[in-house]
Amino acid sequence: MAKARVITPQEVDFPRWYQDVLTKAELAENGPVRGTMVIRPYGYGIWERMQAEVDLRIKAAGAGNAYFPLLIPEELLRKEAEHVEGFTPELAVVTHAGGRDLEEPVVVRPTSETIINSYFSRWIQSYRDLPLLVNQWANVVRWELRPRIFLRTTEFLWQEGHTAHATEDEARAYALQILHEVYRQFMVDVLAIPVIAGIKTPRERFAGAVNTASCEAMMRDSKALQMGTSHELGQNFARAFNITYLDDTGAEQYAWQTSWGASTRMVGGLIMCHGDDAGLRLPPSIAPTQVVVMLVRDQDGAGEVARKLVNQLESAGHRVRLDDRVEQSFGRRAVDSELKGVPLRIEVGPRDLAEGRVTIVRRDTLTKLPTPVGEAGTVATTTLDKMHSSLLAEATEFRDARIHDVSTLGEVGEATAAGWARLPYDIVGEDGETSLAESAITIRCLTRPDGTCPETVDEEGLIAYAARAY
Amino acid sequence: MAKARVITPQEVDFPRWYQDVLTKAELAENGPVRGTMVIRPYGYGIWERMQAEVDLRIKAAGAGNAYFPLLIPEELLRKEAEHVEGFTPELAVVTHAGGRDLEEPVVVRPTSETIINSYFSRWIQSYRDLPLLVNQWANVVRWELRPRIFLRTTEFLWQEGHTAHATEDEARAYALQILHEVYRQFMVDVLAIPVIAGIKTPRERFAGAVNTASCEAMMRDSKALQMGTSHELGQNFARAFNITYLDDTGAEQYAWQTSWGASTRMVGGLIMCHGDDAGLRLPPSIAPTQVVVMLVRDQDGAGEVARKLVNQLESAGHRVRLDDRVEQSFGRRAVDSELKGVPLRIEVGPRDLAEGRVTIVRRDTLTKLPTPVGEAGTVATTTLDKMHSSLLAEATEFRDARIHDVSTLGEVGEATAAGWARLPYDIVGEDGETSLAESAITIRCLTRPDGTCPETVDEEGLIAYAARAY
Numbered sequence: 020m021a022k023a024r025v026i027t028p029q030e031v032d033f034p035r036w037y038q039d040v041l042t043k044a045e046l047a048e049n050g051p052v053r054g055t056m057v058i059r060p061y062g063y064g065i066w067e068r069m070q071a072e073v074d075l076r077i078k079a080a081g082a083g084n085a086y087f088p089l090l091i092p093e094e095l096l097r098k099e100a101e102h103v104e105g106f107t108p109e110l111a112v113v114t115h116a117g118g119r120d121l122e123e124p125v126v127v128r129p130t131s132e133t134i135i136n137s138y139f140s141r142w143i144q145s146y147r148d149l150p151l152l153v154n155q156w157a158n159v160v161r162w163e164l165r166p167r168i169f170l171r172t173t174e175f176l177w178q179e180g181h182t183a184h185a186t187e188d189e190a191r192a193y194a195l196q197i198l199h200e201v202y203r204q205f206m207v208d209v210l211a212i213p214v215i216a217g218i219k220t221p222r223e224r225f226a227g228a229v230n231t232a233s234c235e236a237m238m239r240d241s242k243a244l245q246m247g248t249s250h251e252l253g254q255n256f257a258r259a260f261n262i263t264y265l266d267d268t269g270a271e272q273y274a275w276q277t278s279w280g281a282s283t284r285m286v287g288g289l290i291m292c293h294g295d296d297a298g299l300r301l302p303p304s305i306a307p308t309q310v311v312v313m314l315v316r317d318q319d320g321a322g323e324v325a326r327k328l329v330n331q332l333e334s335a336g337h338r339v340r341l342d343d344r345v346e347q348s349f350g351r352r353a354v355d356s357e358l359k360g361v362p363l364r365i366e367v368g369p370r371d372l373a374e375g376r377v378t379i380v381r382r383d384t385l386t387k388l389p390t391p392v393g394e395a396g397t398v399a400t401t402t403l404d405k406m407h408s409s410l411l412a413e414a415t416e417f418r419d420a421r422i423h424d425v426s427t428l429g430e431v432g433e434a435t436a437a438g439w440a441r442l443p444y445d446i447v448g449e450d451g452e453t454s455l456a457e458s459a460i461t462i463r464c465l466t467r468p469d470g471t472c473p474e475t476v477d478e479e480g481l482i483a484y485a486a487r488a489y
Numbered sequence: 490m491a492k493a494r495v496i497t498p499q500e501v502d503f504p505r506w507y508q509d510v511l512t513k514a515e516l517a518e519n520g521p522v523r524g525t526m527v528i529r530p531y532g533y534g535i536w537e538r539m540q541a542e543v544d545l546r547i548k549a550a551g552a553g554n555a556y557f558p559l560l561i562p563e564e565l566l567r568k569e570a571e572h573v574e575g576f577t578p579e580l581a582v583v584t585h586a587g588g589r590d591l592e593e594p595v596v597v598r599p600t601s602e603t604i605i606n607s608y609f610s611r612w613i614q615s616y617r618d619l620p621l622l623v624n625q626w627a628n629v630v631r632w633e634l635r636p637r638i639f640l641r642t643t644e645f646l647w648q649e650g651h652t653a654h655a656t657e658d659e660a661r662a663y664a665l666q667i668l669h670e671v672y673r674q675f676m677v678d679v680l681a682i683p684v685i686a687g688i689k690t691p692r693e694r695f696a697g698a699v700n701t702a703s704c705e706a707m708m709r710d711s712k713a714l715q716m717g718t719s720h721e722l723g724q725n726f727a728r729a730f731n732i733t734y735l736d737d738t739g740a741e742q743y744a745w746q747t748s749w750g751a752s753t754r755m756v757g758g759l760i761m762c763h764g765d766d767a768g769l770r771l772p773p774s775i776a777p778t779q780v781v782v783m784l785v786r787d788q789d790g791a792g793e794v795a796r797k798l799v800n801q802l803e804s805a806g807h808r809v810r811l812d813d814r815v816e817q818s819f820g821r822r823a824v825d826s827e828l829k830g831v832p833l834r835i836e837v838g839p840r841d842l843a844e845g846r847v848t849i850v851r852r853d854t855l856t857k858l859p860t861p862v863g864e865a866g867t868v869a870t871t872t873l874d875k876m877h878s879s880l881l882a883e884a885t886e887f888r889d890a891r892i893h894d895v896s897t898l899g900e901v902g903e904a905t906a907a908g909w910a911r912l913p914y915d916i917v918g919e920d921g922e923t924s925l926a927e928s929a930i931t932i933r934c935l936t937r938p939d940g941t942c943p944e945t946v947d948e949e950g951l952i953a954y955a956a957r958a959y
Contacts, residue, residue, distance in 0.1 A: 050560075058557075088522060089559075089628055092522060095521060114582070116593075118577070134520075361831065
């Protein structure tokens with residue numbers, strides 16, 4: 020029996036495939052205000068696990084969570100010139116509140132550098148107050164002209180870290196520590212997404228930063244997605260907000276700062292990096308449900324076996340769901356578990372059981388593994404263990420096969436039609452970057468020739484990755 | 490040596506005491522936009538633990554987290570008449586965004602019934618889709634004329650649950666399940682705050698609800714604080730948003746609904762229920778740090794003993810902080826740990842150690858317990874275990890001594906000058922409630938004579954609690 024297609028194949032129309040997955044897997048949908056989104060419970064379950072894993076790593080890096088107000092006086096935003104210039108076109112402004120017009124309009128935060136730094140300037144007095152390492156989980160609003168769910172939305176959820184340090188070296192090192200130990204490690208170890216960690220060209224820098232580093236991933240349509248960024252702010256905000264400290268000689272110094280963020284956009288990246296024509300494919304460590312035990316028919320003790328298996332798998336520490344909705348079509352339930360990317364499905368039915376077996380179906384390969392009932396728990400555990408590295412290897416292979424080394428600017432267009440171009444940064448130059456931008460191609464990031472992340476764009480011999488991007 | 494007073498005593502000026510604790514314990518401060526607040530890392534650490542504990546109980550009650558947009562079209566808000574009337578005076582309105590004036594202004598959510606129910610109407614088709622149980626952790630904005638940090642702020646953080654059910658009985662039972670199994674249980678078992686769970690009079694109901702239940706706690710100035718509410722919405726929103734389902738006979742029915750919320754206001758309640766003239770007193774289960782091991786001087790192996798003790802306590806599952814800032818005054822560090830309400834302080838110094846001892850200081854009683862080094866871990870654990878019930882008993886005794894039974898309306902004023910009045914609801918009546926309101930006295934909630942929470946205000950013989958409230 021051929022399965023009816025429930026979603027558009029990726030090859031046919033990737034954006035429609037993405038939209039179909041969002042809808043059919045009940046991940047998210049459009050909000051009533053243009054560009055906003057509703058994150059449905061299944062999508063939010065994925066985000067919650069992302070939050071928990073990222074938060075753990077942020078705390079390990081020494082930062083504590085805090086919360087700053089959503090509403091920022093316009094005057095505060097104007098204090099850092101480049102910053103306000105970068106964000107003004109995207110601002111949402113509250114002009115009326117509590118039944119009357121406000122004397123001074125307030126903006127809904129597009130990011131929180133300005134409000135947080137106005138407090139840092141009060142909290143920081145001496146070198147003993149440094150480093151100050153603060154993170155916040157929050158919603159931000161940036162008015163989007165071309166919104167797309169999870170990838171570019173008028174409101175999104177994120178964490179934004181903000182830190183102040185006594186020296187430039189320390190701030191630079193911390194920005195890179197966050198890039199590597201929080202973002203890259205999380206993306207590789209939890210999301211199974213291979214990322215290239217590099218720094219941005221001056222053109223692509225965050226408004227107000229002296230250096231922006233990012234993690235870039237390739238989606239299955241070969242476009243790039245910026246998955247998280249970490250900025251070195253130098254003393255730009257410290258000067259604008261007067262964040263000074265007395266050093267151990269009693270001299271007054273401006274602090275050196277960083278800021279860094281990762282958002283619900285990562286959910287979009289997860290979908291587009293691993294998804295296939297059957298829907299989502301979730302690595303076990305991020306999946307809200309790791310194993311669904313699916314009762315085919317409640318007959319000949321099958322229900323009992325299914326429930327026992329659920330208990331056994333839960334005791335082994337897995338997140339398990341029992342699907343005993345036998346009144347609904349088995350085929351539809353199976354398709355639904357595939358759409359939702361549940362890593363393992365264990366089908367428990369009387370026919371298999373008569374032969375002492377259940378069927379384990381891997382979501383990543385869609386292979387069916389008939390397994391003796393008594394071994395199902397162990398096989399599930401070892402299969403889940405393998406699945407992460409298998410998804411990571413597949414995504415790495417997919418990406419590496421689509422990164423084309425080129426040696427002239429002229430070749431970049433063709434190379435980025437279905438992949439990324441890699442070329443010496445010297446060849447690109449500022450003019451080259453401008454002309455690529457006319458074809459919607461951007462330099463995603465710069466690395467050293469050995470693939471490591473440079474400290475500044477001034478290092479010699481950097482390599483540029485050029486791509487079309489979300 | 491008499492300690493210098495670091496905060497205003499409660500007896501002298503309770504509001505100043507509260508403000509002093511907020512500042513000196515580095516919990517929170519005012520934001521730049523009137524009525525908003527900055528929650529500092531220590532204050533946010535308390536909120537994070539509240540979130541985790543409440544979230545656990547919400548999930549156990551079957552609700553899943555989701556996220557709906559911050560910005561709501563004005564038109565949506567207008568759909569439920571009582572609701573819009575209740576919230577209009579407090580709305581913040583975005584009229585300008587993305588560089589131009591909006592055709593239709595959007596409001597910043599004051600609560601999310603309207604936007605969530607507009608999605609429920611799409612998601613619910615048949616009785617099989619019910620119950621639909623959704624929760625969201627979010628910020629909301631209500632323009633406040635008399636703001637006070639944590640208690641009443643223009644922006645606050647909360648969870649708001651929204652559910653739809655097939656029958657009135659089921660909705661009513663679920664609203665009460667949330668009240669008891671999520672809110673009351675959390676407040677008593679985690680915050681050590683005794684609460685009275687009852688229902689509101691029609692005057693005090695949530696705008697758009699048919700019944701509001703709440704948990705009310707007494708603060709140490711004897712005023713009442715509403716700590717969390719659970720509403721039965723009847724079919725009001727279902728009719729306004731056309732939330733219908735086909736029942737098992739194929740007939741179309743309106744759904745029955747609930748909504749319920751608890752917010753950062755609980756942090757204020759925690760401070761004011763347990764705090765004393767030395768600052769915060771945190772029950773161990775909510776304390777970000779349960780034990781601070783404080784090195785007096787790093788001499789004669791004291792540092793080594795302190796570090797070992799930290800490891801031992803961490804292995805026992807406690808949240809422990811080592812304070813080895815020996816270059817700072819010991820007295821100041823001790824005062825700081827008391828201000829912050831850390832349940833236990835273990836002082837490790839060479840003088841005590843010479844006699845084989847450390848000193849354990851309980852924050853709740855401020856008693857000092859010289860303890861043999863080898864027993865310090867065990868004593869700490871048993872003391873922490875006792876501290877929760879001890880704080881709960883103290884707060885219960887404090888409250889019960891200040892609840893005065895009265896039998897006429899005329900006595901309520903005196904009884905509520907330094908406590909609450911308890912009287913038959915029949916005696917109050919609608920007019921009585923209005924006249925009490927003129928003296929800023931409100932009926933906090935109604936219970937049955939045996940103290941249990943009634944299902945509706947129409948039950949006979951209900952008891953009213955009258956008080957001044959935050």
